[in-house]
Amino acid sequence: MQPSEWTRILAKYREPILSRSVFELSVTILPFLALWALAWWSLQISPWLALAFAVLNAGFLMRLFMIQHDCGHGSFLKNRQVGDWVGRVIGVLTLTPYETWRRTHAIHHSSTGNLDRRGIGDVPTLTVQEYRAKGFFGRLGYRIVRNPVFLFGIVPFFMFFLHNRLPVGLMRSGRKYWISAMGTNLSIAVLLTGLFWLGGWQVILFIYLPTTLLAAMAGMWLFFVQHQFEDTIWDQEADWNVQEAALHGSSFYDLPGVLRWMTANIGMHHVHHLASRIPFYRLSEVLRDHDILAHTQRLTLRDSLGCARLHLWDEKSRKLLSFSDARLLPA
Numbered sequence: 001m002q003p004s005e006w007t008r009i010l011a012k013y014r015e016p017i018l019s020r021s022v023f024e025l026s027v028t029i030l031p032f033l034a035l036w037a038l039a040w041w042s043l044q045i046s047p048w049l050a051l052a053f054a055v056l057n058a059g060f061l062m063r064l065f066m067i068q069h070d071c072g073h074g075s076f077l078k079n080r081q082v083g084d085w086v087g088r089v090i091g092v093l094t095l096t097p098y099e100t101w102r103r104t105h106a107i108h109h110s111s112t113g114n115l116d117r118r119g120i121g122d123v124p125t126l127t128v129q130e131y132r133a134k135g136f137f138g139r140l141g142y143r144i145v146r147n148p149v150f151l152f153g154i155v156p157f158f159m160f161f162l163h164n165r166l167p168v169g170l171m172r173s174g175r176k177y178w179i180s181a182m183g184t185n186l187s188i189a190v191l192l193t194g195l196f197w198l199g200g201w202q203v204i205l206f207i208y209l210p211t212t213l214l215a216a217m218a219g220m221w222l223f224f225v226q227h228q229f230e231d232t233i234w235d236q237e238a239d240w241n242v243q244e245a246a247l248h249g250s251s252f253y254d255l256p257g258v259l260r261w262m263t264a265n266i267g268m269h270h271v272h273h274l275a276s277r278i279p280f281y282r283l284s285e286v287l288r289d290h291d292i293l294a295h296t297q298r299l300t301l302r303d304s305l306g307c308a309r310l311h312l313w314d315e316k317s318r319k320l321l322s323f324s325d326a327r328l329l330p331a
Contacts (some may be wrong), residue, residue, distance in 0.1 A: 003243035003274070009290075010275035013282045014075070019056060021076050024264075025067060025086070031284045032060035039207045040199060047206045054207045058214035059262045065094045065219060066264035072102040075277045081218055088180075092187040095160045095212060099180030100167040107169075111274060112227060113245030115313075116237040119149065120169050123151075123224055125234070127313045128326045143323070148308045156216035185190050226251050226269040226305045230320050231297065246273030252287075252298045259301075 037054035070076035070151045071087030084098070091098040108121030119124065124145050131139060144150055165185055167177035195203050235241075253267030260267060268283040271293060278286065287294040299307070310320040314329065321329075 001249040002215060003241070006121060006274045007243060010271070010278060010286060013286055014275065014277040014279075016076060016078055016279045017243070018078065019103060021050065021279065024281055028060055028063045032057060035060065036207065036211075038100040040203060043199070043202055047202055050206045051210055055214060057211045058218065061093060061211055062218050063216040063262055063264050064090050065096070066266055067217065068094060068096065068098065068101075069105075069266070070264075070280050072098065072105060073276045075279045088184075091184055092191060094182075095164055095185040096276065097164060097167065097180040098175075100177045103173070104169055109273065110242065111138055112238075113232070113234050113249035113272065114240045115234050116240075123228055125228070125313055125320075126311075127234075127315055128150060128321070128329060129315070130314050131326070132331070142311075145165075145213065146311045152217055152220055156220045159220070160212065160216040167250075176304070194267050222253070222263060222266060225253055225299060226266070228310060228320060229297070229299055229304075229307050230310060232320055233318065234315075240256060243274065244317065248297060249273075250297065252294070252296060253304060254298050254300055256301065 020134075035057040039050040039057065042049040042053060067076060068087045068090040069205050071083045071090070074080055074083060076086065077083035086321050087102070088098040091101070094116065097282060098183040104121045111120070112122065115127070120246035123144070126134075126142055131142060134142065166182065167173070167181045170177040192204065192208070195208060229251050230246075233245060234249070235245070235298055248274045251267075252270050255263065255267050264280040264281040266272070266280065268287060271278065271283050272280075309322045311323050312321050312326045313320050316329075
């Protein structure tokens with residue numbers, strides 16, 4: 001079946017179910033708030049116990065981000081205005097200005113796998129030839145960027161705590177992106193001030209920062225393996241097709257049940273890119289009804305660990321390679 005046909009076939013799954021959306025939001029935000037309260041209370045016993053609850057709560061914050069993600073696609077609620085406000089409120093918790101993120105994420109969907117439109121909403125990726133053409137410092141810089149410690153440790157902090165404070169990439173695209181960024185910043189400042197006033201620096205240090213940073217790191221890993229795997233595809237503009245890139249340039253990250261729930265089915269990323277208006281809780285219906293998609297670009301948790309060593313796209317073999325494998329290729 002041609003990738004373009006899937007968009008038509010999957011259209012019937014696009015309808016959000018209000019009761020299910022409310023349920024999914026409730027079973028995410030209520031445990032999140034409960035764990036926050038429990039961590040805060042446990043500070044009087046031990047800050048390390050509070051930290052343990054904060055680490056656990058990072059999973060619920062990540063799930064809230066996935067709900068914000070669906071709001072951005074207009075797939076979580078029929079009423080777009082209500083969905084947008086749900087996304088904006090969650091954006092304060094996830095440190096992500098809603099309007100700005102929605103626009104850059106839309107660019108990601110419209111350009112993923114396109115070698116001529118890299119730079120917004122993607123992980124920096126060079127071809128083998130581009131890497132070879134760079135000088136010493138250019139290669140060193142790229143190696144640093146692609147190093148797992150930098151990519152999954154430093155980059156999440158930079159992206160969520162610093163980069164998101166300005167509408168980077170959309171600075172001249174309209175005031176609504178500035179309003180989104182500055183409004184989110186102001187709300188975050190009010191939240192942090194309240195936390196400090198009520199609980200002091202320990203609440204921020206042992207609860208707020210660990211929860212937010214760990215959620216950001218997990219989210220970065222998910223985003224990485226959704227497009228950075230050996231058999232992904234990249235093409236020049238002339239050969240690029242959005243449906244082909246969606247189906248074959250996005251992975252099916254087949255996670256264990258608990259992780260699949262916590263990540264709101266975002267691992268079914270090939271289906272999401274084929275039909276981004278499908279609510280996350282209906283993606284499993286697609287795989288149930290179309291078994292071929294359950295075996296397309298499938299990555300297990302164990303498989304995904306090897307993705308961290310892949311760095312360069314080889315246009316000849318059409319595979320993502322490690323630096324060491326790329327070094328063996330003829331010049």
